[in-house]
Amino acid sequence: MIPAITTSVPAFVAVAIAAYLLGAVPFGIVIARLFGLGDLRQIGSGNIGATNVLRTGNKLAAFLTLVMDAGKGAVAVLVARVALGEDAAQVAGFAAFLGHCYPVWLGFKGGKGVATFLGTLLALAWPVGVIACLIWLAVAKLSRISSLSALIAAALAPCTALFLAKTTVVLLICLAALVFLRHRPNIKRLLSGTEPRIGQ
Secondary structure: OOOOOOOOHHHHHHHHHHHHHHHOOOHHHHHHHHOOOOOHHHOOOOOOOHHHHHOOOOHHHHHHHHHHHHHHHHHHHHHHHHHHOHHHHHHHHHHHHHHHHOOHHHOOOOOOOHHHHHHHHHHHOHHHHHHHHHHHHHHHHHHOOHHHHHHHHHHHHHHHHHHHOHHHHHHHHHHHHHHHHHOHHHHHHHHHOOOOOOOO
16 A cells, blocks of 8 residues: 555655665675675575575575565564554565665665565565465475475465455565566576576
């Protein structure tokens, strides 16, 4: 939902800026350096997310990246909800997701947003978030392809929200569209049958 234009607009703007800056924190790069894994942008796909951290072979670093990337979306939503209500929570969720995908600190070249998408979704509407996570896990188990799991989970999230959290449908459509946009190279590889599987 887009908040109505009221005297609270400056507060919504402040929430959006704060959430964007939180989302823009590149935890994958930070954790990779703390673990002595080098510059994550020079490893594997060059992506800053947990899947690429896993390509270093360090499962703990990948897990921490996953938790932190999901957590920043969830924290942004929860704090905004407590401070200003549900509309602000949705604004914060969208801004945090944008921050992860287009971080100012990295020249607007960020991650693909899957973990942040799921964390945001869990905080916005936990039943929808849980179902999205289960879909991701099921597809990953069957296909061993992380990107395919993410795309299917993102595509089905707005459909699930129609039954469980209608107020989030518009936001989830926007987030899902961004997930697909960020996965354009993966989609091309999926169509050509060259997309790498988890663990490769």
